[in-house]
Amino acid sequence: MIVLRDVVQQFGGRIVLEIPELQFVPGKRYGLIGENGSGKTTLIRMLAGTSKPTSGRIEGLEGKKVGYLPQSPYAFSFSVLQNVALALNGHGDAKEIAQKALVAVGMESLMDARGDRLSGGEAQRMALARVLVRAYDVLLLDEPTSSTDVRSMDLIETTLKEYVQKTQCTLIFSTHSPAQALRLADEVLYLEKGRVVEQGLAETLFHSPQDERTKAFLRHWSLNS
Amino acid sequence: MIKQVLELLFGADPELRQIIGVTLRMSVLSTLISALIGIPWGVAMGANQFKGKAILSRITNTLMGLPPVVAGLIVFLILSRSGPLGKLSLLYSVPAMVIAQVVLISPIIAGMTSNIVSLRAPSINETCAGIGISGWKRLWLTIKECRIPFVTAVLAGFGRSIAEVGAVQMVGGNIQFKTRVMTTAIMMQTNMGRFELAVALGVVLLIISFVINSLVHRVQEQTQRDRTA
Numbered sequence: 546m547i548v549l550r551d552v553v554q555q556f557g558g559r560i561v562l563e564i565p566e567l568q569f570v571p572g573k574r575y576g577l578i579g580e581n582g583s584g585k586t587t588l589i590r591m592l593a594g595t596s597k598p599t600s601g602r603i604e605g606l607e608g609k610k611v612g613y614l615p616q617s618p619y620a621f622s623f624s625v626l627q628n629v630a631l632a633l634n635g636h637g638d639a640k641e642i643a644q645k646a647l648v649a650v651g652m653e654s655l656m657d658a659r660g661d662r663l664s665g666g667e668a669q670r671m672a673l674a675r676v677l678v679r680a681y682d683v684l685l686l687d688e689p690t691s692s693t694d695v696r697s698m699d700l701i702e703t704t705l706k707e708y709v710q711k712t713q714c715t716l717i718f719s720t721h722s723p724a725q726a727l728r729l730a731d732e733v734l735y736l737e738k739g740r741v742v743e744q745g746l747a748e749t750l751f752h753s754p755q756d757e758r759t760k761a762f763l764r765h766w767s768l769n770s
Numbered sequence: 771m772i773k774q775v776l777e778l779l780f781g782a783d784p785e786l787r788q789i790i791g792v793t794l795r796m797s798v799l800s801t802l803i804s805a806l807i808g809i810p811w812g813v814a815m816g817a818n819q820f821k822g823k824a825i826l827s828r829i830t831n832t833l834m835g836l837p838p839v840v841a842g843l844i845v846f847l848i849l850s851r852s853g854p855l856g857k858l859s860l861l862y863s864v865p866a867m868v869i870a871q872v873v874l875i876s877p878i879i880a881g882m883t884s885n886i887v888s889l890r891a892p893s894i895n896e897t898c899a900g901i902g903i904s905g906w907k908r909l910w911l912t913i914k915e916c917r918i919p920f921v922t923a924v925l926a927g928f929g930r931s932i933a934e935v936g937a938v939q940m941v942g943g944n945i946q947f948k949t950r951v952m953t954t955a956i957m958m959q960t961n962m963g964r965f966e967l968a969v970a971l972g973v974v975l976l977i978i979s980f981v982i983n984s985l986v987h988r989v990q991e992q993t994q995r996d997r998t999a
Contacts, residue, residue, distance in 0.1 A: 612900060613846075613900030615896040618893070618895070618897045618900070619890070619894045621914075622914075631901065634903070634907075676900060677900060679902070687898075747860060
């Protein structure tokens with residue numbers, strides 16, 4: 546179980562995340578929703594270990610294999626295939642595994658293209674394939690489909706579901722799309738101004754939110770979608 | 771005068787050739803040593819977050835604007851007979867000029883390298899952390915990704931080195947057939963009223979400068995193409 550206790554993150558004296566207590570149960574899929582600046586990326590980065598909390602503790606990640614896809618993943622200037630194989634660190638079948646991962650995200654025709662010459666959406670799919678070539682206990686994805694088109698999004702969601710099914714990992718992802726959270730997550734957390742406003746089963750939270758702020762956010766989203 | 775300049779440029783004037791030779795030898799050597807110092811220094815600053823980074827960055831920026839005569843004075847005092855390295859008898863030699871150039875150019879290469887790396891390092895670090903790559907491998911990937919812009923930094927260092935006059939005059943002494951370089955020769959020949967040699971050297975210096983700038987421009991264009999393609 547991953548547990549956050551009294552976690553506070555400040556940047557330049559401003560509190561950007563404040564979580565008294567939060568738990569993530571192993572094997573479950575969690576979707577983080579909320580507007581820009583709500584703290585989704587900060588929470589994921591802290592769980593990934595790339596940002597240390599100003600105060601508080603994060604327990605349950607020691608010795609765990611954690612995979613993480615940042616919001617703006619770097620596309621290295623070598624081939625797409627080599628970009629993906631990079632995560633396998635000299636594994637004997639690296640090439641075959643990387644090829645399979647790229648086929649899964651619909652990038653079989655771009656394997657030999659240079660990573661840094663891909664479009665935003667293609668780079669995001671490549672980066673996802675790069676993360677998914679390994680099995681993790683915890684998988685953290687920061688807006689994995691923010692630059693992808695609808696067709697690619699379907700493919701990515703299917704790939705993700707298969708990966709989670711196969712590895713039984715804990716999936717924590719952030720998204721701008723509540724609909725995606727509903728499709729992929731068991732539980733959804735609504736964040737606002739650095740705080741978890743509401744948490745619950747995806748269906749329950751979407752159909753009968755309790756907090757006024759969650760209601761307002763979902764109302765706004767349904768009006769605009 | 772034009773005829774005399776052309777004769778000097780396309781003739782076999784031993785002094786002109788010797789001056790160009792010393793200049794290139796000094797500039798290439800000092801740029802190479804400065805790159806060996808400046809690139810790791812810049813990478814360390816740009817790729818990592820550590821205590822004292824802000825102060826190190828400020829010191830580097832200050833050294834980037836170090837007046838050449840101050841660099842010359844420091845090296846002069848260190849290499850002079852009563853200085854800490856006086857026993858080496860390096861003053862008024864090409865190695866002394868190289869040392870002065872290294873003092874001037876290393877911070878420039880370090881500062882440019884740091885800027886280049888700090889633009890890419892955060893994204894590379896996050897990406898590598900996500901797929902379990904850390905330490906030397908991450909650093910190597912960062913350096914590899916920045917290799918083309920590094921060339922710009924090194925060429926800028928070379929450009930600065932070849933155009934330098936104050937520091938090399940102070941520690942080199944502008945000795946004929948020994949430490950006279952293009953810039954110090956131009957200054958001296960102008961003072962003596964021998965404009966032909968000064969103009970001929972000026973033309974060579976301009977051509978070298980043009981070639982370096984063209985290379986820098988090409989590297990920058992290539993980098994831009996890679997990023998936007």
